[in-house]
Amino acid sequence: MSYQLPPLIWLRAFEAAARRTSFTAAAEELQLTQAAISYQVRSLEKHLGFPLFERLPRSLRLTDMGKAYLPAVRKAFDELSATTVGLFGPKRDKSVTVRATISFAVLWLGPRLKNFRQKYPEVNIRLCTSIWAEGSSEDEMDLEIRFGDGHWSGFNVELLCHDKIIPVCSPLLEEKLEPGSDNLLHIMGSEDVWKRWFESHGPEEYDFVKGVRVDNSLTALEMAATGSGFTAVQKCFAEPYLENGRLIRPSKHELPALQSHYLLMPESQSRPKPEVIWFRDWLWAEAKAYFK
Incomplete structure (x- = not known):
């Protein structure tokens, strides 16, 4: 040929x-x-x-x-x-250093890493977490997973996955999800979610100042599971809690997310290590299978 x-x-x-x-x-x-x-x-x-x-x-x-x-x-x-x-290359220790937001690392990526390890048992994974993507050094990071609009300088950026937003609460919570509630849990950086949620359900005025603010989805989910209120998070983050019964969905309505998760590779890497390429391709396949 x-x-x-x-x-x-x-x-x-x-x-x-x-x-x-x-x-x-x-x-x-x-x-x-x-x-x-x-x-x-x-x-x-x-x-x-x-x-x-x-x-x-x-x-x-x-x-x-x-x-x-x-x-x-x-x-x-x-x-x-x-x-x-x-x-044909020399034998060496193979490792991949990945950084992700804490919620993505704990609730989605972490439980799936065993699949990668089964496929590539010779590769060691170093998983680092951060709440805000800009909060730590870029040194020695092979790959990074960020949530945002996809515009970051100094990286090759590719869309990894896009999800829906859903509300969740403890099955023991007796209050109803309605405008004016003071038991809403907000996630910093996504404060407009509840405003958009109630606007999509009708013309009622909504005081989006009320409630508690936390800096990541994992904290919001744990607080909601204890009965502290309602939170609205990405569906993939809520699923482990829904499956074990710690949380329920007070509404079946889903809200489009305005941002997505992206996979970043530093432009300074002249050529990624083979194990980095393996991990990247595996991650894309996992995301494609899950976020259909």
Whole structure:
């Protein structure tokens, strides 16, 4: 079978320049001259028949075709690197350092890590948690899972999953979920959830100042399970509590979340370790199977 592929050195120059947004930085990484990288990228563009970059005064910006082409090129190099190192590379300790928000780590990712360990028993996992994504150093992190709008500089960012918001409470709670309640649990950063919830149910005025504020979904769920009030969280976080009966849903209505979970890889990583690629692909598969 004949593959209609451009030379790999052209593709390598394109991937490095796209990741570093600079021909000069790509040249330093690949130990070539800036002129050589520029020539290889121009040759690739001529071969494909489309420009891949906009040449700016001090940097590069991918064109729409460049953006569409880059993920496939990057994935091919990642898989080739992982297979080569895995089969022929020196024996070494394999490890992946992952950081995630505490709720995602405890309620969704943590219980699934045994699946990864069964598939890759030689890989050690270091799972770090943070409440606010910007609260700690980026040093030595291979992958990070953040909740937000997907706009963070210094990372290659890809959508991991999007979920619905549902209200939950203790089965022992006798109060009703209604506007004006003072037993609502709010999660910092998502204070508008209850306002949007009640607005979606009717024209009633809602005093969204009332209630208790906590800084993560895990705390809100634990408080709700003790009967402290109602909270509204992502459905995937609530499911363990619903399954064991500690919480119930006072309404079957679901509210679209305005933000999502994203998978981040530092742009400073010239080439991810094979085990990082394995973990990334495994995580995508798990998320795809769960968030159908």
